[in-house]
Amino acid sequence: MKEMAAAAKTIAEMFDGKRAYDADGFKAAAETLKARTGPALIAEFPEGTLGAPSAARMEIGQARPEFEALARHIGRLADALAVKAGQAPAAITGDMRMGAMLPMDGGSLLGKRPGAVEADPAKLPAEHLLHLVLQDCSSCHSKFRRKQQ
Ligand code: HEC
Numbered sequence: 001m002k003e004m005a006a007a008a009k010t011i012a013e014m015f016d017g018k019r020a021y022d023a024d025g026f027k028a029a030a031e032t033l034k035a036r037t038g039p040a041l042i043a044e045f046p047e048g049t050l051g052a053p054s055a056a057r058m059e060i061g062q063a064r065p066e067f068e069a070l071a072r073h074i075g076r077l078a079d080a081l082a083v084k085a086g087q088a089p090a091a092i093t094g095d096m097r098m099g100a101m102l103p104m105d106g107g108s109l110l111g112k113r114p115g116a117v118e119a120d121p122a123k124l125p126a127e128h129l130l131h132l133v134l135q136d137c138s139s140c141h142s143k144f145r146r147k148q149q
Contacts, residue, residue, distance in 0.1 A: 001044070007032035008134060011081075015092070015127050023088040030078070030085035033133065038075020042068050056146050067144060074136035080121035081129040088126070098127040 007029040013019035014026060045060050045067070060067045084096070094100055121129060 001036075003032055004036040004041075007036070008130075008137065011130055012134065015130060021092050023085075023090055026088050027082075027085045030082040033078040034075070034082040037078040038072055041071040041075065056144050059144050063143070067140070070136060070140045070143075074133055074140070077121055077129055077133045077136065080124070081126060081133065083122060084126040084129065096126040098125060098131060100125040100128075 010019065010029040011026060011033075014021040045057060047061070047064065088096075121132070124132070
């Protein structure tokens, strides 16, 4: 989780202009995200560890299919992002930005047709993929991660 978090933060800061963008750093962070999501994320919470050591794990045990679906979903997005990062240019270009390539009829990709994104995440701009990845982080945490404050 911590490496995944650091990688997501690195990419987010590059796109937000809080950190200097560099193509190699983007690639490395996207590869980390890819490596830590999907099957690796599922393996981090093995079945049968119900109850211990954290409350989170107990809930995962009870809703295993949903947990695994989320882990695989974020994995697919991270794969697509890693492909984009592998071809990333030396500077952030317009077509990497949120909103690039959205349909002219007002962004039906953003939510109303849930199937659209799943159909081909590779068609989305890098920044949009990043936002979808971050949404999956929150979806999973709001359901499975015990509040620690
Ligand atoms: C499929 C579910 C799932 C997804 C997706 C997910 N997390 Fe988590 N995350 C968890 C769970 C469960 C915990 C709590 C672990 C525990 O209490 O044992 C956690 C804990 C954390 C922590 C606390 C530190 C730690 O190691 O416990 C951080 C930071 C974190 N996640 C960041 C992220 C980021 C960033 C993303 C997206 C790139 C993400 N997570 C995606 C399930 C998920």
